[in-house]
Amino acid sequence: MITIEISINLELIISFYLLFILGANNVANAIGTAYASRATTYRNLLILFSISVIIGSLFAKNVGSTVNSLSSDALTALIISALVMTLSTYKKVPISLHTVIICSLIGLNFNSSNLYVFGEILLSWILSPIIAVVIAYILYSAYEKIDISILKKITMIRYFLLISAAVVAFNLGSNDLPTVLGTFTTSQIIYIIGAIFLCLGAYLYGNRVSETLSMITNLSVSSAFIAQLSGGLAVTIFTALGMPVSTTQAIVGGILGVGLTKGIKTVRWKVLKNIIFWWVVAPIIALIIGFIINRMI
Numbered sequence: 001m002i003t004i005e006i007s008i009n010l011e012l013i014i015s016f017y018l019l020f021i022l023g024a025n026n027v028a029n030a031i032g033t034a035y036a037s038r039a040t041t042y043r044n045l046l047i048l049f050s051i052s053v054i055i056g057s058l059f060a061k062n063v064g065s066t067v068n069s070l071s072s073d074a075l076t077a078l079i080i081s082a083l084v085m086t087l088s089t090y091k092k093v094p095i096s097l098h099t100v101i102i103c104s105l106i107g108l109n110f111n112s113s114n115l116y117v118f119g120e121i122l123l124s125w126i127l128s129p130i131i132a133v134v135i136a137y138i139l140y141s142a143y144e145k146i147d148i149s150i151l152k153k154i155t156m157i158r159y160f161l162l163i164s165a166a167v168v169a170f171n172l173g174s175n176d177l178p179t180v181l182g183t184f185t186t187s188q189i190i191y192i193i194g195a196i197f198l199c200l201g202a203y204l205y206g207n208r209v210s211e212t213l214s215m216i217t218n219l220s221v222s223s224a225f226i227a228q229l230s231g232g233l234a235v236t237i238f239t240a241l242g243m244p245v246s247t248t249q250a251i252v253g254g255i256l257g258v259g260l261t262k263g264i265k266t267v268r269w270k271v272l273k274n275i276i277f278w279w280v281v282a283p284i285i286a287l288i289i290g291f292i293i294n295r296m297i
Helices: 002-037 042-058 069-089 097-108 112-143 150-181 188-216 221-240 248-261 269-296
Strands: none
Touching: 002 042, 002 069, 002 097, 002 150, 002 188, 002 221, 002 248, 042 069, 042 150, 042 188, 069 097, 069 188, 069 269, 097 112, 097 150, 097 269, 112 221, 112 248, 150 188, 150 221, 188 248, 188 269, 221 248
16 A cells, blocks of 8 residues: 555656746746747736646546556656656757657557657657747748738737637647646546646746747747647648657748748747757657666566
């Protein structure tokens, strides 16, 4: 009985820490574009983010994640993910929780069939930001030709941008949170506590990754919204095709797309190259650690 309680407590501690780091890293998915465009103050964005995450946690259910399907490796996968997410956040690079978890699980359960699955997933990870770039380029080019006064455009788009930020934050609470906690508990109280840890991470360290997104290219309120919308559309397309994708990568693709409409020189390629570098390295680190543990057991 004592062993079980210690195990559950350890699982919750690791899970809460991972949610803390998730908040610090993935808050940029929700408010990064709004922050870059100065749609409102960073403090207001954090308040909007926190309210949306906590409301999302009230609707959180066991989403049947990949972690749940391999529950015997769940704790190990979360520990690996926490380490990799911490490293990525320290490097100020946005990274997908699902990407890291999947790669750690593939390493922990390494075989030839997993390599085939990994190949399919890798393809979707590469294609999703590219599709987001194309969508953003087309949408923003079309938007620029609309004959509406600048003031009306900005006023209208600002509301849409903040709503889209709230939706992404809501999804963090309703989807990503149970991905971490769902293997160990379905307690609503634990989910709310997890949401608080997620928000705490966003408040204390979220500006690090948000700053990185804001440095890719200069964003106006309208271009920020279209970047966010394009990332969301790319994710929706791949989800409909049954292919797992990263919201993080899609949103970065959207930002790049609107940047390209203004010219190649408006994109800060050094920042983008660093992000892409860590997109490659972080999942590989998770996979290698998982593989080493697999061979040691």
